[in-house]
Structure formats: structure tokens, C-alpha cells
Amino acid sequence: MFNNIYRLTGVRQVEQMKKQDNLADPHSVIVRPTLLSICRADERYYTGTRDKKILAKRLPMALIHEAVGEVIRDNTGTYEPGTIVAMVPNNAQKHDDLVSSNYLRDSTFSSSTADGFMREYVFIRPENLVAIPKEAQGDMNAFLEVVTVAVQAIRRLKETMIPKQGKIGIWGDGNVAYIVAVVMKEMFPDTELIVLGKHEEKLSYISFAQTMLIDEIPDDLMFDQAIEVVGGMGSESAINQMIDHANPRATLVLSGVSEENIAINTRLILEKGLDLVGTSRSTREDFEQAVDLIENSSSVRDRLGLLVQNIKEINCVTDITNSFDEDLNMNWGKTVMKWNM
Amino acid sequence: MGAINYIHDQFGANEDDILVMHDAVRPFVTRHIIMENIRLAESYKAVDTAIGATDTIVKVENDEVSEIPVRSFMYQGQTPQTVNIPAFEAQYEHMTDEERRALSDSAKVMLLAGHKVGIADGDESNMKITRPYDLRLANAIAKEDDDV
Numbered sequence: 001m002f003n004n005i006y007r008l009t010g011v012r013q014v015e016q017m018k019k020q021d022n023l024a025d026p027h028s029v030i031v032r033p034t035l036l037s038i039c040r041a042d043e044r045y046y047t048g049t050r051d052k053k054i055l056a057k058r059l060p061m062a063l064i065h066e067a068v069g070e071v072i073r074d075n076t077g078t079y080e081p082g083t084i085v086a087m088v089p090n091n092a093q094k095h096d097d098l099v100s101s102n103y104l105r106d107s108t109f110s111s112s113t114a115d116g117f118m119r120e121y122v123f124i125r126p127e128n129l130v131a132i133p134k135e136a137q138g139d140m141n142a143f144l145e146v147v148t149v150a151v152q153a154i155r156r157l158k159e160t161m162i163p164k165q166g167k168i169g170i171w172g173d174g175n176v177a178y179i180v181a182v183v184m185k186e187m188f189p190d191t192e193l194i195v196l197g198k199h200e201e202k203l204s205y206i207s208f209a210q211t212m213l214i215d216e217i218p219d220d221l222m223f224d225q226a227i228e229v230v231g232g233m234g235s236e237s238a239i240n241q242m243i244d245h246a247n248p249r250a251t252l253v254l255s256g257v258s259e260e261n262i263a264i265n266t267r268l269i270l271e272k273g274l275d276l277v278g279t280s281r282s283t284r285e286d287f288e289q290a291v292d293l294i295e296n297s298s299s300v301r302d303r304l305g306l307l308v309q310n311i312k313e314i315n316c317v318t319d320i321t322n323s324f325d326e327d328l329n330m331n332w333g334k335t336v337m338k339w340n341m
Numbered sequence: 342m343g344a345i346n347y348i349h350d351q352f353g354a355n356e357d358d359i360l361v362m363h364d365a366v367r368p369f370v371t372r373h374i375i376m377e378n379i380r381l382a383e384s385y386k387a388v389d390t391a392i393g394a395t396d397t398i399v400k401v402e403n404d405e406v407s408e409i410p411v412r413s414f415m416y417q418g419q420t421p422q423t424v425n426i427p428a429f430e431a432q433y434e435h436m437t438d439e440e441r442r443a444l445s446d447s448a449k450v451m452l453l454a455g456h457k458v459g460i461a462d463g464d465e466s467n468m469k470i471t472r473p474y475d476l477r478l479a480n481a482i483a484k485e486d487d488d489v
Binding site: 002004005007016017018019020060061120121315316340341 | 368369371372373376462464466482483485486489
């Protein structure tokens with residue numbers, strides 16, 4: 001069939017392209033995307049601020065990796081038509097017993113090394129879908145993928161850290177830091193959680209944990225573990241602060257992306273015997289855990305719901321570019337696109 | 342009417358039944374266009390799909406330009422066209438054989454019957470393959486993903 005796919009063809013330029021997909025493909029589930037959300041990574045492609053060589057190589061490419069949809073037809077017989085599903089953007093090319101697919105170099109990722117989910121219909125393997133039960137459904141499903149990234153980051157913390165969790169610090173005041181804080185609250189309920197950031201007005205969205213401005217940290221405040229959710233050039237001072245305020249043998253999880261290399265205080269890392277842990281993207285298992293969290297906790301649903309700050313009905317290509325433009329100007333919160341294309 | 346009779350045989354007749362009709366020579370119709378037709382059929386007895394004219398429309402009679410309507414009012418009709426089945430049937434009964442042959446556009450049939458006709462946004466990609474040139478263009482579009 002002729003499927004329609006909405007690709008980024010140049011800076012701030014999205015065009016409809018025809019793609020031939022096989023309706024009879026025995027390995028495919030055919031999903032109609034319903035809710036999409038925009039990520040900073042998508043914005044970097046949209047505004048052309050990614051490395052020029054990478055852009056030339058990857059475009060034209062459909063953006064968006066945060067998406068849920070409805071199963072229209074399943075040639076594999078795994079899902080009933082009508083099932084609401086989250087689409088996993090990470091595509092494993094092979095299985096590795098020790099390394100999960102989100103870290104394997106040959107895995108592809110929708111909206112990065114493969115087309116994203118801005119399509120009329122998504123033909124996808126059943127392993128890349130996770131059903132969302134009724135109690136967990138809602139507009140905030142659009143950015144479920146970000147919750148899975150938080151789950152993965154916290155899982156990396158848990159598997160690395162020594163069993164000390166009196167005080168844990170989360171550096172960052174953006175959307176991802178907020179979501180990490182929401183998930184941490186559930187997975188470390190007895191820990192004193194402190195979220196540290198630069199912007200008072202963004203930190204004020206956090207009602208369920210202590211918050212602190214990064215230039216007001218008491219010298220003697222020390223953390224057992226810490227997670228960095230800052231990225232960009234700001235992650236340099238954030239990580240160095242984390243190193244300064246870390247207790248010996250603390251684990252520091254690094255999740256913020258920066259295009260440039262950053263300089264950190266390695267001497268203190270050595271002296272304190274710190275563990276630095278890299279985390280990126282997520283797996284199907286993280287999706288299942290995220291769905292469970294949302295299904296079983298009304299406070300998680302409420303807190304995530306707060307992030308839905310802009311809902312856009314998408315009926316034409318201009319609606320897509322307007323959504324991206326508006327999202328760039330949002331100080332805090334996520335844009336949810338209701339996909340009618 | 343053939344389609345309508347089939348529907349009556351298989352599914353009976355309901356007041357709200359609509360028929361969405363589409364040219365087979367327009368292979369690139371989108372889901373959005375079809376959904377718009379269905380949505381508008383809730384408030385109109387007939388829906389036409391069209392896009393705003395990009396060329397100025399010129400009326401020619403006897404090899405001369407007789408009229409140049411204001412471009413902003415001119416749209417190019419595409420398909421699908423959608424009709425409310427009972428309303429269409431009622432009008433069809435009134436038409437003579439000659440009229441039925443002459444009026445090939447169901448939106449025009451409904452308009453002449455006095456019904457309001459809604460407009461669904463078409464798309465430039467929803468082209469009609471009429472002439473050989475169109476086929477060349479359509480083939481290029483059909484294969485555009487090969488180069489990505």
C-alpha cells in the first residue's frame with residue numbers, strides 16, 4: 001500500500017513522502033499512531049543544530065520517537081485490533097546475553113538512524129510494542145518513552161550502587177529530570193530525594209521532593225548517590241558539583257547528552273572511588289516497567305499529567321511545524337500532538 | 342446506484358448511511374482526506390474534496406476568454422465525494438435518464454437538488470492520473486522512497 005510518511009527534508013521543513021509498505025507482511029503489526037511527543041533531540045534535527053555531516057547523512061528522515069498508537073491489524077496474531085500500544089523506538093539487530101540492545105552499536109533508533117513515528121501507519125514488529133492497559137491510558141502516554149529512559153537510568157543506578165541510599169541527588173530541572181524524580185520517588189520511597197537545578201520556576205513543579213538551587217548547596221551537604229539529567233555544556237558544572245558532594249563510593253549516573261566533550265575532576269573520582277555510569281535510551285523491559293508504574297500509581301499519573309502543557313491537533317503539515325516551533329518556546333513541559341494525519 | 346443497491350442488500354437502509362466514492366485513478370489518497378469526508382458527512386448531505394486552485398481558472402467560450410473568476414474562490418475538485426444515501430436516492434429518483442447521463446459529479450447532483458455541500462481539504466499529492474505525463478509523475482512519486 002502507499003503509506004504516507006512525514007519527513008524532515010531540511011531545516012524546519014517537513015514534507016509528505018509516499019512509502020510502499022507491504023500490507024501482507026507476516027512479521028508486521030500495523031499501528032495507527034495516535035499521540036506523539038517532541039523531544040529535544042528531535043528539535044536539534046528540526047532546527048539544524050546537529051552536526052552538518054550527520055544531518056546530510058540522515059535526512060530526509062521522519063522525526064519523533066515518543067509515540068503511542070492503536071493496533072489496526074496484526075499479521076502475527078499477537079495483538080487484538082484496537083489495542084492501545086506504546087511503540088519502542090530501539091530496534092535490536094541481534095541479541096546479546098550480556099549487553100542490552102540500547103547499548104549495542106548496531107541497533108537502530110527511530111528518528112535517529114531510522115525513520116521516526118510521524119507516519120500514517122507504522123509497520124512494526126510485535127516485540128517493539130507494549131500494550132497499555134485502560135487504567136494507564138491518557139494524554140501523558142505520548143511521552144511514555146521518556147519514563148522508560150528514566151526507568152533505565154534508575155535500573156543502571158540500582159545495579160551499580162553500593163547499598164547506601166539515605167540521600168540521593170538529581171541534578172536537572174527540565175522535563176527529563178522531572179520524570180526521573182517522579183520515578184525515583186516510586187523506586188526509592190524511603191530515600192531523601194533532592195532535585196537540584198538552576199531555575200526556581202522549573203523546580204517549583206516538583207511538589208513531592210526537596211528542591212535546591214545549584215548556587216545554594218551547603219558545602220557540607222553530601223549525597224550517597226546521584227543522577228545527572230542536565231546535558232549540554234551545563235553538564236560540566238553539574239557533574240563536577242556531583243563529584244564534590246558525593247560520599248565515597250557513590251555512583252553517579254550520567255544521562256545528559258552533550259555534543260562537545262566536557263572536563264571533569266578525575267582526581268576526586270579516584271580519591272572517592274566513585275562509579276560513573278552511562279545510560280541512554282531504553283529497552284522493552286523498561287517499557288513494561290513504566291506501564292506498570294503508571295497503571296498502579298495515581299500519583300505517578302497525576303505528576304506525569306502535569307507535564308502535558310500543550311496539546312496540538314495535527315491535521316496538516318503546517319500543524320506539525322507549528323508544534324515544533326511552539327515546543328521550542330516552552331519553558332517547561334511537553335507538547336502532545338494528537339495525530340490526525 | 343449499483344453500490345447503493347449492494348449496500349441495501351447486504352446491510353439494509355439507515356437514515357445516516359453515507360457512501361464515500363473515490364476515483365481509482367487517484368492512487369495517493371490519504372487517510373486524513375477519507376476521515377475528513379466521513380466527519381463532514383455528519384453535518385452535510387454531501388461532501389466534495391478539493392484543493393485551492395494554484396493556477397488562475399479561465400473560462401473559455403468560442404476560443405475566447407469569457408470569464409476570469411477570482412482565484413481565491415476557485416478550487417480544484419478531487420475525490421472522494423461523499424453523499425448521504427437516502428438524500429442521494431431521493432434526488433436520483435427525480436432525474437431523467439438524460440440527466441443521469443449528463444451529471445457525472447455526485448456533488449453537482451446534490452447541489453442542484455438544493456443540498457449544502459461541504460468541502461474536505463484535498464492534497465496536492467491526491468493527483469488524478471489522466472494523461473501519460475501524469476503517469477510519469479505518479480511513478481516518480483510512487484518510487485520516491487527508494488532514494489532515501
